[in-house]
Amino acid sequence: DTGVSQNPRHKITKRGQNVTFRCDPISEHNRLYWYRQTLGQGPEFLTYFQNEAQLEKSRLLSDRFSAERPKGSFSTLEIQRTEQGDSAMYLCASSTGPGLNEKLFFGSGTQLSVL
Amino acid sequence: LAKTTQPISMDSYEGQEVNITCSHNNIATNDYITWYQQFPSQGPRFIIQGYKTKVTNEVASLFIPADRKSSTLSLPRVSLSDTAVYYCLVGVDTGRRALTFGSGTRLQVQP
Numbered sequence: 001d002t003g004v005s006q007n008p009r010h011k012i013t014k015r016g017q018n019v020t021f022r023c024d025p026i027s028e029h030n031r032l033y034w035y036r037q038t039l040g041q042g043p044e045f046l047t048y049f050q051n052e053a054q055l056e057k058s059r060l061l062s063d064r065f066s067a068e069r070p071k072g073s074f075s076t077l078e079i080q081r082t083e084q085g086d087s088a089m090y091l092c093a094s095s096t097g098p099g100l101n102e103k104l105f106f107g108s109g110t111q112l113s114v115l
Numbered sequence: 116l117a118k119t120t121q122p123i124s125m126d127s128y129e130g131q132e133v134n135i136t137c138s139h140n141n142i143a144t145n146d147y148i149t150w151y152q153q154f155p156s157q158g159p160r161f162i163i164q165g166y167k168t169k170v171t172n173e174v175a176s177l178f179i180p181a182d183r184k185s186s187t188l189s190l191p192r193v194s195l196s197d198t199a200v201y202y203c204l205v206g207v208d209t210g211r212r213a214l215t216f217g218s219g220t221r222l223q224v225q226p
Contacts, residue, residue: 040218042200101149
């Protein structure tokens with residue numbers, strides 16, 4: 001068990017640029033989540049996948065955000081035309097869900113700074 | 116989703132027991148209660164989970180009264196390394212509903 005891996009750890013970009021983050025979940029986990037967290041706040045849910053199917057998207061996820069999980073393994077989160085308000089920590093989590101007692105395993109996150 | 120309410124912050128000293136209570140008045144029959152710990156610049160880490168009564172592991176204990184409208188995370192003999200944010204989550208998988216975090220409780224342990 002190597003844990004949930006996220007790359008890059010840090011990303012600095014200029015407003016208007018596109019960025020892509022990658023998440024590699026724990027290998028046997030079929031659920032994968034993306035969260036966003038700003039300073040002093042708890043993680044906000046963005047979207048999640050059950051295998052390769054994207055089952056739910058938050059209203060926070062504007063048209064500029066897109067997530068994929070081809071083949072039900074790793075996932076990517078792309079933000080197009082970044083804005084300063086997109087600056088945040090983007091967290092990925094995986095689980096063996098569904099189940100009544102689902103436990104999430106998080107990566108260390110990607111810290112995005114939009115200048 | 117059951118809404119949770121936790122204290123915003125708590126202070127303690129090394130060696131003391133810390134109890135953090137979470138209120139979840141509209142918890143559903145099938146909901147589990149899960150606590151996570153988060154250090155700065157890291158993702159949350161699972162601590163403990165329970166459904167009713169008491170659960171204990173090597174890190175913490177979780178006390179859940181019979182009505183399940185609240186729960187208490189108990190950290191025995193805290194150390195400086197327990198300084199973190201603690202989140203209480205209540206929810207159940209329905210196939211199309213994601214777990215939601217609140218703002219958590221910031222625990223500051225002092226020497």
